[in-house]
Amino acid sequence: MIVVTGATGNVGRALVTRLVADGRAVRALTRAPETAGLPDKAEVVRFRPDDPAPLFTGATKLFLYVQGAGGRLPELLDAARTAGVRHVVLLSSGIVQEGADETHPIHVMHATAERQIRDSGLAWTFLRPNAFATNALQWAPQIRVGDTVRGVFAGMLTAPIHEDDIAAVAERALLDDGHEGAVHRLTGPAATTNTDQIAAIGQAVGRELTFVEVAPEEAAPLFPGTPPAFLQGLLKTFAATVGVPPEITTTVEEITGSPARTFGQWATDHAADFRP
Numbered sequence: 001m002i003v004v005t006g007a008t009g010n011v012g013r014a015l016v017t018r019l020v021a022d023g024r025a026v027r028a029l030t031r032a033p034e035t036a037g038l039p040d041k042a043e044v045v046r047f048r049p050d051d052p053a054p055l056f057t058g059a060t061k062l063f064l065y066v067q068g069a070g071g072r073l074p075e076l077l078d079a080a081r082t083a084g085v086r087h088v089v090l091l092s093s094g095i096v097q098e099g100a101d102e103t104h105p106i107h108v109m110h111a112t113a114e115r116q117i118r119d120s121g122l123a124w125t126f127l128r129p130n131a132f133a134t135n136a137l138q139w140a141p142q143i144r145v146g147d148t149v150r151g152v153f154a155g156m157l158t159a160p161i162h163e164d165d166i167a168a169v170a171e172r173a174l175l176d177d178g179h180e181g182a183v184h185r186l187t188g189p190a191a192t193t194n195t196d197q198i199a200a201i202g203q204a205v206g207r208e209l210t211f212v213e214v215a216p217e218e219a220a221p222l223f224p225g226t227p228p229a230f231l232q233g234l235l236k237t238f239a240a241t242v243g244v245p246p247e248i249t250t251t252v253e254e255i256t257g258s259p260a261r262t263f264g265q266w267a268t269d270h271a272a273d274f275r276p
Helices: 010-021 073-083 105-118 133-145 163-175 194-205 228-239 251-256 263-269
Strands: 002-004 026-030 043-046 061-065 087-091 123-129 148-151 182-186 210-213
Touching: 002 010, 010 026, 010 061, 010 163, 061 073, 061 163, 073 105, 087 105, 087 163, 105 123, 105 228, 123 163, 133 148, 133 194, 133 263, 163 182, 163 251, 182 251, 194 210, 194 263
Parallel strands: 002 026, 002 061, 026 043, 061 087, 087 123, 123 182, 148 210
Antiparallel strands: none
């Protein structure tokens, strides 16, 4: 049995779908099973961080999404180990690397999780993706109602990765030998700017879209609900990518046998998300 936390998130949902298709026993944890919409053959269970022990009965492996741990990761890991889980695959972040700003909120969150997992006694694999292609969904509300997209840093360079490519690597890390103790850095296959991404989405939906750059100090309305300190960390990270070629790895292909998909492919896969 493989337990998947964050099962209704972009990566978790793709992973559950893959594992079920491969005939694996999957227990998908979510706070709202009644609206999860996961494959019928998945065992969909309500996530109860205050009573984690029953979540892991009969399980041997765990896919972990930090935000899906309910802020109680040590207790969750202890319950998993006690129940018989032996290997955890963590969806970490590419920001965790040598020379990184260790005060950045995203770094703090994921580096702390990695440390707690190392200390848990469980075998582990860390997936450290850089930019997610799904970050482009932040523009969907604007694209549904018009052809102009307002955002920060038109020239920021990233190599966005398709969520299903992350899920494909997670699947292999859970099922194949040789991934224990490994750190896999994951990216898409090519650098794109925000302007490039808007153009690719426009092509996918059959419209000509324009990206209009907004000054960072005016960006708060574009990130509703984001705490100010967290937003400042994000903007600092974004600013540092302008004109700087991003890290590009071939890890997806090396592990799965298939090359990472381009942002254009992702946009085609998600065209319906951008249509009215």
